[in-house]
Amino acid sequence: MKDCLVGKNIKVKITSFGPHGEGKGEAFERKIFIKNALMGEVHDVEIIKTSYDYLIGKSLSLEKESVSSYRVRAEEIACSYYGRCGGCQLMHMTKEGQHHLKEEMVRNSFHEKKLTISLDAIGASPLFHQYRNKVQLPISLSREQKMVIGPFRQNSNDVVDIASCLIHQQIGDDAFKKIKTLLQNIWPEDKVSHLKHLHLRTSEKEKKVLVCLVGRDSYIEVKEILHRLWSALKKENVIAGLFYNHNESDYNAVFSSNFHHVGGQKVIQERVLDKDFSLSCESFFQVNRLQAELIYSELIEDLNLQKSDVVFDAFCGIGTISLLLAEKVSKVYGVEIIEQAINNARENARLNAVQNCEFICGKAEECDYLAEKATVLVVNPPRKGLDKKMVQFIARSHKIKKMVYISCNPATLARDVSMLKKMCEEKKRPFTIKKVKPFDMFPQTAHVETLCSLEF
Numbered sequence: 001m002k003d004c005l006v007g008k009n010i011k012v013k014i015t016s017f018g019p020h021g022e023g024k025g026e027a028f029e030r031k032i033f034i035k036n037a038l039m040g041e042v043h044d045v046e047i048i049k050t051s052y053d054y055l056i057g058k059s060l061s062l063e064k065e066s067v068s069s070y071r072v073r074a075e076e077i078a079c080s081y082y083g084r085c086g087g088c089q090l091m092h093m094t095k096e097g098q099h100h101l102k103e104e105m106v107r108n109s110f111h112e113k114k115l116t117i118s119l120d121a122i123g124a125s126p127l128f129h130q131y132r133n134k135v136q137l138p139i140s141l142s143r144e145q146k147m148v149i150g151p152f153r154q155n156s157n158d159v160v161d162i163a164s165c166l167i168h169q170q171i172g173d174d175a176f177k178k179i180k181t182l183l184q185n186i187w188p189e190d191k192v193s194h195l196k197h198l199h200l201r202t203s204e205k206e207k208k209v210l211v212c213l214v215g216r217d218s219y220i221e222v223k224e225i226l227h228r229l230w231s232a233l234k235k236e237n238v239i240a241g242l243f244y245n246h247n248e249s250d251y252n253a254v255f256s257s258n259f260h261h262v263g264g265q266k267v268i269q270e271r272v273l274d275k276d277f278s279l280s281c282e283s284f285f286q287v288n289r290l291q292a293e294l295i296y297s298e299l300i301e302d303l304n305l306q307k308s309d310v311v312f313d314a315f316c317g318i319g320t321i322s323l324l325l326a327e328k329v330s331k332v333y334g335v336e337i338i339e340q341a342i343n344n345a346r347e348n349a350r351l352n353a354v355q356n357c358e359f360i361c362g363k364a365e366e367c368d369y370l371a372e373k374a375t376v377l378v379v380n381p382p383r384k385g386l387d388k389k390m391v392q393f394i395a396r397s398h399k400i401k402k403m404v405y406i407s408c409n410p411a412t413l414a415r416d417v418s419m420l421k422k423m424c425e426e427k428k429r430p431f432t433i434k435k436v437k438p439f440d441m442f443p444q445t446a447h448v449e450t451l452c453s454l455e456f
């Protein structure tokens with residue numbers, strides 16, 4: 001039944017923010033979330049959706065006297081897709097406003113778990129635009145039967161057809177334009193709806209892009225078209241190689257394990273600090289390389305490693321952190337669930353002539369034996385955070401003296417630190433939170449990376 005509040009117009013003062021950086025106020029004894037509304041502002045709002053404990057409102061107008069100093073005027077927003085495209089959420093905020101919001105997000109997550117911290121000021125991203133080295137965009141067929149490629153509209157599966165993107169690195173954006181035109185010319189109209197994603201991985205070191213097309217058709221069904229596409233793509237200096245990933249699943253994961261190499265390079269190389277790294281299409285790599293370098297430098301400084309230390313780098317991906325720490329310690333164990341990423345990590349150890357890293361393919365939460373060998377633990381899990389089993393064996397460890405948790409989700413970071421605190425108190429193994437520092441890894445979006453260091 002339609003709630004009788006839908007369609008009502010009300011005045012709302014924004015006092016806080018929601019998980020996607022939207023403004024949050026109160027109305028009818030419920031929380032109300034309003035897109036593009038900033039703290040301190042007063043909006044005339046239409047209620048557009050209701051739930052038993054919250055409302056969603058749409059701003060109709062903003063009281064002039066209340067306009068936030070963090071607001072970017074609509075005509076000054078640099079991207080013409082902003083508002084339609086769901087990729088960015090904060091372009092209506094200045095850099096200072098985005099930083100303030102992200103600091104508050106991290107602070108609130110720890111306060112909600114009753115953890116006392118002193119929060120360091122956010123580390124700004126060296127680039128506020130054109131920082132993303134990964135282009136990952138859905139492909140769809142428009143009502144006019146035209147191939148469209150771009151991010152999804154917010155909370156929808158409609159693709160916003162884009163010609164260019166302001167947060168993609170220039171090399172990736174230029175390559176995207178070329179590939180899109182070629183795809184539109186080469187891919188048969190009756191097969192466009194079977195395509196799912198276009199994935200590009202950019203290397204600043206090579207000035208090239210590794211391309212992967214994801215589709216529902218089997219490789220055999222589209223092999224001939226893919227080879228025609230590769231013949232055209234390989235004439236472009238910027239294209240390193242082409243893969244096809246056959247993925248019929250309707251789940252969220254972009255890739256299945258079914259990769260087919262069509263032509264060109266199989267991996268692309270990138271440099272991080274003083275090391276080179278080979279990456280495959282599906283291996284994780286931080287999307288903002290320059291900001292990742294600043295985080296890794298700070299991690300190295302905070303750990304103050306001794307030659308006698310043994311590091312357990314859980315969630316090691318292609319071995320980035322492991323290899324950057326290796327020369328300072330006696331041994332590094334890197335654990336990662338994706339086999340291709342572990343192959344990349346081993347290849348990266350060879351590439352950089354590092355001999356004291358052992359890479360293990362498996363689940364970090366099943367490697368409790370490493371917590372009895374390591375003096376230093378680095379965890380950099382996906383958004384869902386740590387498995388309870390892992391928190392338990394960290395609390396039980398007699399060896400680990402220092403731990404650094406790098407997280408892209410402040411809510412699961414605070415949850416895990418709180419859980420670890422309770423378990424460590426039971427084991428009479430207290431720790432201190434030495435540092436919590438947010439980093440603006442994903443400018444223009446409501447995501448934030450955090451480095452948190454603990455000492456036992």
Ligand SMILES: C[S@@+](CC[C@H](N)C(=O)[O-])C[C@H]1O[C@@H](n2cnc3c(N)ncnc32)[C@H](O)[C@@H]1O
Nearest residue numbers: 284315316317320336337338363364380381382
């Ligand atoms: C945020 S990334 C960190 C990668 C790496 N530390 C870096 O900076 O490039 C998280 C990594 O954890 C891996 N992963 C996810 N679940 C895992 C698990 N249960 N055990 C081990 N690795 C896992 C993912 O495949 C991904 O490579």
